[in-house]
Amino acid sequence: xxxxxxxxxxxxxxxxxxxxxxxxxxxxxxxxxxxxxxxxxxxxxxxxxxxxxxxxxxxxxxxxxxxxxxxxxxxxxxxxxxxxxxxxxxxxxxxxxxxxxxxxxxxxxxxxxxxxxxxxxxxxxxxxxxxxxxxxxxxxxxxxxxxxxxxxxxxxxxxxxxxxxxxxxxxxxxxxxxxxxxxxxxxxxxxxxxxxxxxxxxxxxxxxxxxxxxxxxxxxxxxxxxxxxxxxxxxxxxxxxxxxxxxxxxxxxxxxxxxxxxxxxxxxxxxxxxxxxxxxxxxxxxxxxxxxxxxxxxxxxxxxxxxxxxxxxxxxxxxxxxxxxxxxxxxxxxxxxxxxxxxxxxxxxxxxxxxxxxxxxxxxxxxxxxxxxxxxxxxxxxxxxxxxxxxxxxxxxxxxxxxxxxxxxxx
Amino acid sequence: xxxxxxxxxxxxxxxxxxxxxxxxxxxxxxxxxxxxxxxxxxxxxxxxxxxxxxxxxxxxxxxxxxxxxxxxxxxxxxxxxxxxxxxxxxxxxxxxxxxxxx
Numbered sequence: 001x002x003x004x005x006x007x008x009x010x011x012x013x014x015x016x017x018x019x020x021x022x023x024x025x026x027x028x029x030x031x032x033x034x035x036x037x038x039x040x041x042x043x044x045x046x047x048x049x050x051x052x053x054x055x056x057x058x059x060x061x062x063x064x065x066x067x068x069x070x071x072x073x074x075x076x077x078x079x080x081x082x083x084x085x086x087x088x089x090x091x092x093x094x095x096x097x098x099x100x101x102x103x104x105x106x107x108x109x110x111x112x113x114x115x116x117x118x119x120x121x122x123x124x125x126x127x128x129x130x131x132x133x134x135x136x137x138x139x140x141x142x143x144x145x146x147x148x149x150x151x152x153x154x155x156x157x158x159x160x161x162x163x164x165x166x167x168x169x170x171x172x173x174x175x176x177x178x179x180x181x182x183x184x185x186x187x188x189x190x191x192x193x194x195x196x197x198x199x200x201x202x203x204x205x206x207x208x209x210x211x212x213x214x215x216x217x218x219x220x221x222x223x224x225x226x227x228x229x230x231x232x233x234x235x236x237x238x239x240x241x242x243x244x245x246x247x248x249x250x251x252x253x254x255x256x257x258x259x260x261x262x263x264x265x266x267x268x269x270x271x272x273x274x275x276x277x278x279x280x281x282x283x284x285x286x287x288x289x290x291x292x293x294x295x296x297x298x299x300x301x302x303x304x305x306x307x308x309x310x311x312x313x314x315x316x317x318x319x320x321x322x323x324x325x326x327x328x329x330x331x332x333x334x335x336x337x338x339x340x341x342x343x344x345x346x347x348x349x350x351x352x353x354x355x356x357x358x359x360x361x362x363x364x365x366x367x368x369x370x371x372x373x374x375x376x377x378x379x380x381x382x383x384x385x386x387x388x389x390x391x392x393x394x395x396x397x398x399x400x401x402x403x404x405x406x407x408x409x410x411x
Numbered sequence: 412x413x414x415x416x417x418x419x420x421x422x423x424x425x426x427x428x429x430x431x432x433x434x435x436x437x438x439x440x441x442x443x444x445x446x447x448x449x450x451x452x453x454x455x456x457x458x459x460x461x462x463x464x465x466x467x468x469x470x471x472x473x474x475x476x477x478x479x480x481x482x483x484x485x486x487x488x489x490x491x492x493x494x495x496x497x498x499x500x501x502x503x504x505x506x507x508x509x510x511x512x513x
Contacts, residue, residue, distance in 0.1 A: 156475060192474075194495060198510070220495040222474050222485070236474075236489040237496075266476060295471075295510065 002029050004314075005088060005098035007078060007257075009035035009063045011043070011391070012289025012303035013104035018393030019311040021068040024318070031070070032096065034088065035063060036077040042386055044300065046129050047164055047336070050138040051175045058383070060132075066391045081261040083282045100284050100314065103270055105257055107160055107290035107298055109134075111250035114155055116226035126226060126246045129168060130160065138247065142175070147184030148244030153233065154191045155223055157198075159252045160290055160298040163345075165189070166196060166206060167336040168247060173213045174338030188216040190233070190241060195219055199352035202345055205369050209337055252298070254291050269293035274349070275325035277310045284317075286310055295349065296329040304390055305330045308401040311393075330403040332358075334379035342375035344368055348403040354410055359398040361407025368408065417442040428501070428508050432466075435505030443503045447492075451503075455491055458483055459504045466506040472497060473509065 004024060006013045017033050024031065045059030067073045077091040081101070088096045109130045111117040117126065127141065128134035152169045159165075169189045176182040189196070189210060196206040196217060210217055224236045232242045251267075258264030263281070265271060271280040272292035279285035288310055289303035296302050306327055313323045329349030334342050344366050345353035357364040365374055389396060414423045417438040422430045429435055440459065444451045451459075461482045465472055474497055478485040492499040501508055 156473070194498065220498075222489075224485070236485045237494060238489075266479065 001027055002099040002318075003097065004029060004031050004100045004102070005096060006031070006033040006102045006104060007035075007081070007088070008104040008106055008255075008289075008291070009033050009037070009040065009067065009073070010104065010106050010289070011300045012106070012291075012307065013102070014040065014063070014066045014391050015304060015307040015393050016102055016104060016288055016310065017067055017071045018391065019307055020314065021071050022393075023311065023315055026070065030072070032072040032074055032098075033067060034074045034076060034078055034090075034096070036075060037063060038075070039063065040066060040391075041132055042383060044161070044386075045383065046132065046135040047167055047171070049132075049135040050129055050142055050168075051171055052139060052143070053171075054383075056132070056136065061387065078257055079260065081257065081263060083261070083263065083285060086284065098284075100286070100317070101282075102286050102288055102310075102314075103279075103291050104288045104303075105255035105291045107252045107254055107269075109250040110253045111248075113251040113253075114223055114226065116228055117155075117248065117250060119226060119228040121226070121228045121231070121246075125231060125244065126228075126248065128248060128250055129164075130249060130252075141245070145245060147176075147181050148186070149242060150185055150187045150245045150247065151233065151241055151243040152187065152189050153221075153223070153246060153248040154193075155249060155251045156192055158298060159249050161333070162198070162297060162299075163333055163335045165191075165247075165249050166210075169215050170209065170213065170338040171336055172247075173215060177339075182214075186216070187214070188218055188241065190218040190221045192222050193219060199347065201355075202347075202353040202369060205343070206335075209371070213338070252290075258291075265293055267293075273325075274329070275327050276313055276323040277306055277327060278313070278317075278323060286314065294327075294329070296327075297331040297333070299331055299333060300386070300390070301332040302330070304396075305332075305401040307393065308395065326402065328402045330401060332399065334375060334382065336376065336379060337371050340376050341371040341373055342379045343371055344375045344378065346403060346408070351403060351405065351408075351410070354408050356408035358407065359404075361404075363407075426502075426508060429505040432463075432505050439505060440503050443505075447499050447503065449492060449499070449503070452491075454483075454487075458488065458491065458500060462500055462504045463506060466501075466504075471509065472501065 040061050040063045042059040045054045048054040079091045080089045123137045127138040176185045195203040197203040221235045224234050232240050234240050254268030258268040270287045272287040274294040290298040309327045332346045336342050347353040356368040358366045421434045488496045
């Protein structure tokens, strides 16, 4: 019997377990998934928690209920991957041998990378919303915050869900308007990028929205430190931005397991072939989702598209066939813009987000790069889709793993 | 599009970055630096050469990596190429603007 091991039971690992158990069955194959945690969090919900749009129970379920019965779930911390020996070493010393390995250990925040970020003001006036604890603490802060300078900040790229901080700024605008205190809050969006986003057409649309909502933007800001006493963020060029409430996205890094195993780059991401998702160093290791260093968005939609392609590639690999270089970096993201509206963007490695209709060319019903209520309904419906369709590895009808250029207005 | 830099016809993109590194030479670098109001010292050149070399080896450039390169630290990098150092320095070096992954 051959053994496939999946590291991490988050979005990517869980989807992969669900895909593979249909394809690789007993007695020829055994599938094991390893994760030390008990809970599976709907991470996009962290954006809504601070504004009391979602409650904790909306975004937390157990890991167990999404893992198929014929896949073995091992709840243990992983100490090291021993790629030369095809083994996983668990904390405590037990070893698990594998024939094929899928790394899906994700990315997480590392506020300790920035001087002063996790200082005296952490979770007092300096918050993250990329963890459940951070998001919940921020909710409690916002419930009775009386206003002042709100700074929404990105430390450095890449980050998970690169549109989330923008959405946070938009939702904050909407939140304070509804609380009739928008005039007491000055919102500034601070980014290391030279504009609101990395791709020109989307940047233009998003900067227009920032302007419309009275949100200031400070581009090209490379943070050196958080000054806890003066309540300022300072950049390497000497620029200083004062805050009363700082909502920051700290540096994101891959799992420390990669450092312990000597398999990551300087941010602990695993070097991966961007078209096949095979590890660059070991042919029987594949990397899915945020754990890899491929130049695609670190987003659930990307992991979803990757999982469909990786399943095919693993089957090819198992049968000794050449891998298909098929993954195109496809990402599909809703961007909440506040007041019950949202944008939708659909893009890949080579095609930036543009206007158009989705998923049916010329029809929609969703509009690309334009605010609409329908897009917002799509974003809210997505939570149901996530729990009931996406994690189970079911194909989403009419949405292909590789991007379609139809119905899009490329210049 | 074409642009005349240091008396030569050079192909650049809409942001002014060279699209063909073979068209770059030190005079082109000097001219691009002058456009950015940066007089180039020996230290500038060390960093520009380092960036070109990293690009040649297909290493993704980032402020963080430059800070840990041993060639310069982030403070000095900002002093030498003020405001947006990586964007400015890559333009002068004739290599593509670093893509921030999304």
